[in-house]
Amino acid sequence: xxxxxxxxxxxxxxxxxxxxxxxxxxxxxxxxxxxxxxxxxxxxxxxxxxxxxxxxxxxxxxxxxxxxxxxxxxxxxxxxxxxxxxxxxxxxxxxxxxxxxxxxxxxxxxxxxxxxxxxxxxxxxxxxxxxxxxxxxxxxxxxxxxxxxxxxxx
Amino acid sequence: xxxxxxxxxxxxxxxxxxxxxxxxxxxxxxxxxxxxxxxxxxxxxxxxxxxxxxxxxxxxxxxxxxxxxxxxxxxxxxxxxxxxxxxxxxxxxxxxxxxxxxxxxxxxxxxxxxxxxxxxxxxxxxxxxxxxxxxxxxxxxxxxxxxxxx
Numbered sequence: 001x002x003x004x005x006x007x008x009x010x011x012x013x014x015x016x017x018x019x020x021x022x023x024x025x026x027x028x029x030x031x032x033x034x035x036x037x038x039x040x041x042x043x044x045x046x047x048x049x050x051x052x053x054x055x056x057x058x059x060x061x062x063x064x065x066x067x068x069x070x071x072x073x074x075x076x077x078x079x080x081x082x083x084x085x086x087x088x089x090x091x092x093x094x095x096x097x098x099x100x101x102x103x104x105x106x107x108x109x110x111x112x113x114x115x116x117x118x119x120x121x122x123x124x125x126x127x128x129x130x131x132x133x134x135x136x137x138x139x140x141x142x143x144x145x146x147x148x149x150x151x152x153x154x
Numbered sequence: 155x156x157x158x159x160x161x162x163x164x165x166x167x168x169x170x171x172x173x174x175x176x177x178x179x180x181x182x183x184x185x186x187x188x189x190x191x192x193x194x195x196x197x198x199x200x201x202x203x204x205x206x207x208x209x210x211x212x213x214x215x216x217x218x219x220x221x222x223x224x225x226x227x228x229x230x231x232x233x234x235x236x237x238x239x240x241x242x243x244x245x246x247x248x249x250x251x252x253x254x255x256x257x258x259x260x261x262x263x264x265x266x267x268x269x270x271x272x273x274x275x276x277x278x279x280x281x282x283x284x285x286x287x288x289x290x291x292x293x294x295x296x297x298x299x300x301x302x303x304x
């Protein structure tokens with residue numbers, strides 16, 4: 001059984017963002033090597049544009065061909081799941097709650113232009129917008145934690 | 155160049171997907187667990203990402219012309235001097251984090267969990283991609299109006 005330390009997984013992810021910026025050319029914007037708001041957005045919008053002739057926004061690296069990070073992650077995670085026989089379908093109790101959470105994360109994430117992985121890359125790259133977003137994220141986490149505690153007490 | 159970008163992101167995505175599945179990593183649970191229980195286990199992912207990115211950027215920026223704007227705060231970052239842009243970023247960051255904590259994971263973790271048959275993550279992703287469509291149909295217009303007004 002392959003086990004990977006969280007620090008290693010995080011380190012590789014961060015290093016890849018730097019490699020993508022410096023050597024692969026996944027830009028503009030800067031520090032765009034990995035983002036789980038913008039990359040799914042680009043893949044989704046690029047596909048919709050090709051299928052229906054629309055003109056939804058995609059970032060510069062995805063104009064001709066989309067960035068395929070999302071497909072890669074799904075393949076890589078599926079390989080790990082199959083290798084370790086961990087696939088087990090579990091139906092959630094409140095599917096609508098999860099649907100709404102995903103919906104809201106996408107809307108607010110696109111407003112910010114960063115996901116919580118990308119924002120670390122933005123911070124390390126010295127982005128003021130990432131710093132603002134990160135500070136707001138910490139407020140958001142605090143509010144959510146207080147909400148969870150309040151809900152448990154009720 | 156675009157084929158290179160697509161293939162490189164595909165390969166990197168495969169490695170990242172594998173690593174994140176095996177390590178059960180998440181980029182939002184670290185903050186949640188720290189604020190809720192003072193538990194730092196998931197913070198290891200965030201610390202690893204910060205270290206990897208910082209070391210990579212510091213190593214590569216001298217040798218790559220593609221990093222001529224590093225560090226960004228010294229190079230007139232687009233939008234960084236615009237208060238409305240920063241307000242939108244703040245609203246986005248707050249909402250993103252609030253709903254990510256309620257969803258019990260960041261979008262990357264949800265994509266990874268969906269491959270294990272986690273129904274929660276599958277419904278999350280259905281909402282996530284509907285949210286992208288809704289953003290470009292409705293919210294982007296409101297955001298653009300907000301930026302024009304100020």
